[in-house]
Amino acid sequence: MRFLIIIPAHNEENNLSFTLDSLQQQSHKAFKVVVVNDGSTDNTAEVIRKYTQQDFRFETINLQKSEHQPGSKVVHAFKNGLQAQSLNDFDVICKFDADIILSENYLQTIENAFVNNPTYGLVGGLLYVEKDGSWVYEGNSNKHHVRGPMKAYRKECFIQIGGLRETLGWDNIDAILLEHLGWKEVVLPKLHVKLIKVKGADYTIRPADYYGRYFYFLGLNRFLAYIASSKEAMKSKSISFFFDIISAYENCRSKKLELKITKEEQKIVNNQRWTMLKKKWLKM
Structure with a gap:
């Protein structure tokens, strides 16, 4: 090949x-x-x-x-x-x-x-x-x-x-x-x-902003984005981290920043995330 x-x-x-x-x-x-x-x-x-x-x-x-x-x-x-x-x-x-x-x-x-x-x-x-x-x-x-x-x-x-x-x-x-x-x-x-080097070492974006933007550009709907944010907050053991992530996510939504995936692809992403959520968290 x-x-x-x-x-x-x-x-x-x-x-x-x-x-x-x-x-x-x-x-x-x-x-x-x-x-x-x-x-x-x-x-x-x-x-x-x-x-x-x-x-x-x-x-x-x-x-x-x-x-x-x-x-x-x-x-x-x-x-x-x-x-x-x-x-x-x-x-x-x-x-x-x-x-x-x-x-x-x-x-x-x-x-x-x-x-x-x-x-x-x-x-x-x-x-x-x-x-x-x-x-x-x-x-x-x-x-x-x-x-x-x-x-x-x-x-x-x-x-x-x-x-x-x-x-x-x-x-x-x-x-x-x-x-x-x-x-x-x-x-x-x-x-x-x-x-050789640690990924993200060159990025200046704050972790909360990163996750908020990441969940938005991944195409997650509000419900799944909030669930994902709570998961990251639990990892860091910080309630304020949850609200900071949500703030960054909502800021992207309010500005209606352009997504690089289609509406149909957004559905695919959200369905996949929902399936993972049911399997891992709800044991369904």
Whole structure:
């Protein structure tokens, strides 16, 4: 299978070479890498040039710096990389981050999963971070969800879900839509991916604002958004956190901020969330 790997990068001079080295060392050689330099002000461009000059499989696109918003910024850069390629030339579409290290068999293992399982639409491994000199499971998400830094989509699935949405929550919207269409999202637990830096470290948005905006742009109705907010408040053991999240959510509603999903897709998202709620909380 032929892989198209798109890597958005902004000021990643200290991390990007680790990612690109791990790709060059892959046992599976049929891939193309497009690094989208999103307005970097450090030496990211020089790092990229080292690879594009010596390996024809590596290309780059240079953008003016896009607005630094969680979710929308990275997908905006990804789309610019995607638009410069012909999907007919590839079988797997990957969105990778510029600060991950892949094992040598990563792409080959992904290919094997797709070839042997025709219903697999999205496949990835598990993220590990360095702690006290050892690499440990990140643990920020359940082990059945492919995290944003290492998405690999079967091309047919990617096209059917309409690609990635330029919005906060894109890496959950994709999973919900593909499941609705009959595809499977699969995490391969033995496939470890090293994450060099902690996600969200560059974001200045307050946690409550983040969750409020996230629930809004995910398309949750008011009832489900309030339930989700209460869950986050219970995690933090803070009643005020609940009201802060709700305030951010309602602020988005009052402004009628544009959603990147259709009315029908909103119904799909809310139905999926309601099903999860009944299963986990109401035991129905």
